[in-house]
Amino acid sequence: MKGIRAGLAVVFVALAALTGCATPQPPVAMDQAFWAEKQDRIGIAITEIPAPSVQMTGQQGLLDIAVNKGMASGLTKKVESWDSTSLRGLQQKVAERLQAQGYTVKLLDKPYDFKDFKKAERKLGYAELDMTPLKAQEGIDKVVLLMLGVNGTTRSYYGMIPTSDPVSLVTMVTTVVDLDDNRLIYFQPSAVSRAAEGEWDESPEYPNLTNAFYKALDEAEQKMLLPFDAQQLSSN
Template identity: 35%
Template sequence: MRNKSFFTSVLIAAALTLTGCATPQRHVSLSESTLPSKTQRVGVAMTPLPKVDMQLPGANCLLCIAAATLANSSLIDYTRTLPHEDLPKLKDSLAELLRKKGFNVIVISEDLDISKLPDYSGKGIDIAEKDFSPLKQKYGIDKVILIQITDLGMLRPYSTYFPTSEPKAILKGVGSMVTLNNNAYEWYMPVDLAKGSEGPWDESPNFPGLSNAYFQVLEMGKDAFLKPFNN
């Protein structure tokens, strides 16, 4: 029994090693002590916006995906026509908010593709995996505030062939601030918003209930990214 228990422990440890034990970045609240000083220069940037699309998580086999896609084809086609509205201007809104508070701000006009940044060699709590330090010299900034919107559109969860709920409008992303001297997160805030139709959702071809939910989620998302700097 002892040997069996020992080998079981070894197998569990090996499985954990093979599957990895990466820990998601924790939430880091913004505080007065981590805000830029009046002598520091802060950059405000956004990553490329995702395409507006529909997700069908849980339809996890080829036939399941085909069936779910066919069942939701009208909504998928419509979702892909929805605009980003003024999401691209979110970094300008945030920069203006900071300037009104007296901060020295530069808006980074181009989209920041963080996947192209080198990996950071240092490790530790609240240390970014990507190396943001090249931005210090490139833009003449001491800190960077980054808005990442990763998912936008509609989501309907499935269990193989069967939907488990009605579709919802979604917006997901992360707001963060990295100090470029040590690559540390001084603010890290995941955003995960979803809203369903307030009336019938399946009103093809324009889906007014879900359309309203989508535009409400856009407003909720913008408010979520701005609120920490509006206090």
């Protein structure tokens, strides 16, 4: 349980860095008008997927960090060999779900970076960055932005003392923006954290922790696809 709490602590830091938000934006439920406006063209973008990494949280001095990194070098080597690039397929899978419901979609070719956008006037319920130029640039009315954050493992420490076991972690944000006014039609930051089933410290391969990571990846993908699944439309 401590490991999962440590993982969730990393989530908030990671998502703040990912979205550029100083003031947290609460989740925004899908605007039901989205499903009625089938005449609109929807762009689907995805950010670059960070390589898996080892995160260390908690109160640590510089010496503590150096020692902890040294002690975790074997795990770090293994985590850095993990592959999270399967999430690149999310863009196409979202497109297929929307096309099956009769929407016209456009895949935006490049992985989108927040540097591509200027800061907008900060208002809750609106995107932190001004994405409205995409309307003219890409010929779209709305954009689905799939944002992938920190992934790998996280572990908490007090100084040089671990206070949790490492757990797998995948963070992500799913956003839908109306490009007429930069309004958030949908906004959901989330994370998946999974502990190893059984002993985690089986170096050098760490099979149980590795298995937990790939299960977390699969669960993260399903979370990001869920808002666009056909069953979500049945009550509309």
